[in-house]
Amino acid sequence: MIRIGFGKPLLVGLLLLLPVVLDSYTIHVAILIMLFAIVAVGLSLVMGFGGQVNLAQAAFFGTGAYASALLSTTYGWNPWLAAPVAVLTTCAVALTVAIPALRLQSHYLGIVSLGLALAFSSLLSNSDLTGGASGISKVPPLALPGLDLSGPRDYYYLVAIALILVVGFALFVGNTTLGRRFKAMRDDVLAAAASGIEIRYYRLMAFLLAGLVGGVAGVLYAHNARYVSPDTFGLGVMFLLLAMVIIGGQDSVWGAVVGAVLLITARNLLTGIQTYQQLVYGGLIVATVVFAPRGLAGAAADLRRRLNLPWPSILIPWLTRPGLPPPARLKVAPPAPEGLALRVDSVSKRFKGLHALAGVSLEVGAGEIHGIIGPNGSGKTTLFNVISGIYRPNSGRVFVWGRDVTGQRSFRMSRLGVARTFQNLRLFRQLTVLENVMVALDRDPAQAHIRYLIAPWVVVRNERARRARALRLLEDFDLHQVADELAVNLAYGRQRRLEIGRALAAEPTILLLDEPAAGLNAAEQEGLKATIRKIRGAGVTVVVIEHNMNLVMNVCERLTVFGHGKVIAAGTPREVASNPVVIEAYLGQGTPEAAAL
Ligand code: ADP
Ligand code: MG
Numbered sequence: 001m002i003r004i005g006f007g008k009p010l011l012v013g014l015l016l017l018l019p020v021v022l023d024s025y026t027i028h029v030a031i032l033i034m035l036f037a038i039v040a041v042g043l044s045l046v047m048g049f050g051g052q053v054n055l056a057q058a059a060f061f062g063t064g065a066y067a068s069a070l071l072s073t074t075y076g077w078n079p080w081l082a083a084p085v086a087v088l089t090t091c092a093v094a095l096t097v098a099i100p101a102l103r104l105q106s107h108y109l110g111i112v113s114l115g116l117a118l119a120f121s122s123l124l125s126n127s128d129l130t131g132g133a134s135g136i137s138k139v140p141p142l143a144l145p146g147l148d149l150s151g152p153r154d155y156y157y158l159v160a161i162a163l164i165l166v167v168g169f170a171l172f173v174g175n176t177t178l179g180r181r182f183k184a185m186r187d188d189v190l191a192a193a194a195s196g197i198e199i200r201y202y203r204l205m206a207f208l209l210a211g212l213v214g215g216v217a218g219v220l221y222a223h224n225a226r227y228v229s230p231d232t233f234g235l236g237v238m239f240l241l242l243a244m245v246i247i248g249g250q251d252s253v254w255g256a257v258v259g260a261v262l263l264i265t266a267r268n269l270l271t272g273i274q275t276y277q278q279l280v281y282g283g284l285i286v287a288t289v290v291f292a293p294r295g296l297a298g299a300a301a302d303l304r305r306r307l308n309l310p311w312p313s314i315l316i317p318w319l320t321r322p323g324l325p326p327p328a329r330l331k332v333a334p335p336a337p338e339g340l341a342l343r344v345d346s347v348s349k350r351f352k353g354l355h356a357l358a359g360v361s362l363e364v365g366a367g368e369i370h371g372i373i374g375p376n377g378s379g380k381t382t383l384f385n386v387i388s389g390i391y392r393p394n395s396g397r398v399f400v401w402g403r404d405v406t407g408q409r410s411f412r413m414s415r416l417g418v419a420r421t422f423q424n425l426r427l428f429r430q431l432t433v434l435e436n437v438m439v440a441l442d443r444d445p446a447q448a449h450i451r452y453l454i455a456p457w458v459v460v461r462n463e464r465a466r467r468a469r470a471l472r473l474l475e476d477f478d479l480h481q482v483a484d485e486l487a488v489n490l491a492y493g494r495q496r497r498l499e500i501g502r503a504l505a506a507e508p509t510i511l512l513l514d515e516p517a518a519g520l521n522a523a524e525q526e527g528l529k530a531t532i533r534k535i536r537g538a539g540v541t542v543v544v545i546e547h548n549m550n551l552v553m554n555v556c557e558r559l560t561v562f563g564h565g566k567v568i569a570a571g572t573p574r575e576v577a578s579n580p581v582v583i584e585a586y587l588g589q590g591t592p593e594a595a596a597l
Contacts, residue, residue, distance in 0.1 A: 051186025064218020094211020
């Protein structure tokens with residue numbers, strides 16, 4: 001693993017030696033490639049990692065460039081002062097563009113960000129301040145003692161250093177907790193929130209990083225070209241950036257860099273046939289989407305997997321070096337408080353005219369395994385959604401360990417010790433098994449990411465500790481052999497197991513399981529029973545929705561029976577089984593449970 005890591009220092013060496021052999025025109029092209037690589041890395045952070053469709057990346061690039069140009073010409077600022085202010089301005093613009101992302105997603109967000117980018121373009125072309133269509137010229141060069149930053153050779157090094165820093169930072173983010181949270185949010189937003197991720201914050205954060213990186217590239221562009229004009233940051237450039245990221249591979253930092261190299265080179269070769277440029281990019285995008293949907297980086301990763309070569313990385317061997325002593329096993333919960341774990345008091349939830357829950361009350365004692373049964377559509381999952389903060393009830397209250405948690409958001413419920421699984425599996429599909437668990441294991445609040453700037457070594461240390469703990473947990477679930485598989489590639493039974501493992505990784509005091517036995521074979525069901533008992537043995541209170549009567553009757557100590565959004569019976573399994581109301585409800589419905597009762 002370590003040996004493969006030499007590739008990157010070699011690449012950096014090559015990058016730094018290039019200007020020695022290149023003529024000044026080629027150096028100029030190389031600078032442009034590196035600047036676009038920086039902007040594209042920003043786009044892959046927000047879109048590839050964060051899953052936020054951002055069609056305003058070219059506008060971020062433009063904001064940085066225009067702000068620095070304007071401040072250092074019209075306002076006469078020193079370029080070194082104008083530069084950071086321009087970057088901060090871009091960050092502020094990026095946060096503004098992110099506001100719609102708090103409500104809108106996917107193509108809606110794409111359209112809104114595109115609209116904002118168009119507004120930006122037309123502002124640049126029409127405002128007197130920005131020089132209208134002719135732009136701003138005579139932008140002063142950046143000056144450093146001993147260097148000639150007005151010429152391409154020395155400027156090349158400045159941009160190369162920026163590129164190395166940006167790529168290094170993006171790789172660091174991508175391979176550690178922040179990037180993992182971005183990807184979790186991208187893969188499944190509900191499961192991410194249920195794992196304790198504050199979605200809004202991370203959406204803003206993804207845009208902020210894209211803005212930061214785009215702003216840096218913009219500033220470097222303005223003081224190199226010494227001239228900025230609207231068409232440099234318009235839709236054509238946005239399309240080019242999208243093509244870079246899609247062709248390179250959306251969630252790959254290297255992919256974005258390779259995409260920039262390929263497309264800027266192609267653009268230079270195609271200057272003679274301008275009419276066909278966009279057509280060629282479009283053709284390349286279509287070909288990528290059809291033949292390598294995860295881009296060149298994805299295709300390379302698949303090839304490596306097929307040839308059984310490890311993925312090269314400087315970071316991963318460093319992170320996986322055995323560090324801290326392994327923690328104790330399956331000690332998931334802090335000692336649970338006494339009393340009622342969960343109390344639901346007259347909760348109602350309506351969807352338009354439908355009463356999914358109509359005054360449901362229920363109590364779950366500390367350390368209990370509590371079953372919830374009832375026909376399909378009787379409101380069981382809705383109750384879990386209310387308890388775990390996905391829905392706010394129309395009326396009624398929910399108490400966890402005596403504390404009123406009604407209407408708390410999903411990530412907060414996770415942090416209050418309530419973990420859940422979903423009826424229809426919701427794994428982070430494009431994360432590995434290990435990463436799925438690590439997402440939930442990571443209990444750091446969002447503010448802790450300041451460490452990326454002030455104490456990156458702490459990020460690394462935590463990462464190692466978490467990796468060790470996640471591997472331990474996977475051993476408990478007999479998933480350690482597939483730790484590095486993508487979750488989406490696991491067999492169904494293992495996916496179900498992983499989802500429970502991930503829920504436990506959050507160290508809950510209350511675990512909500514929604515039909516965990518669905519689709520499992522007989523042996524897997526036996527395993528599940530043992531797992532549920534073991535989890536309770538570790539001090540976790542378990543509430544399980546299940547249709548499988550064998551499991552319910554054998555594992556649960558108390559049952560609540562739902563019918564049409566109401567509790568129709570409650571008690572021990574034996575009491576419930578002989579309750580005429582229950583028998584009536586089930587026989588009336590003809591559900592599979594009826595046979596078991
Ligand atoms: P169960 O888990 O017991 O099968 P659910 O809680 O999933 O039942 O659903 C209860 C009722 O609420 C069903 O009629 C279902 O269609 C309805 N329902 C659940 N979620 C929604 C939603 N988001 N919008 C509209 N109706 C919903
Ligand atoms: Mg359900």
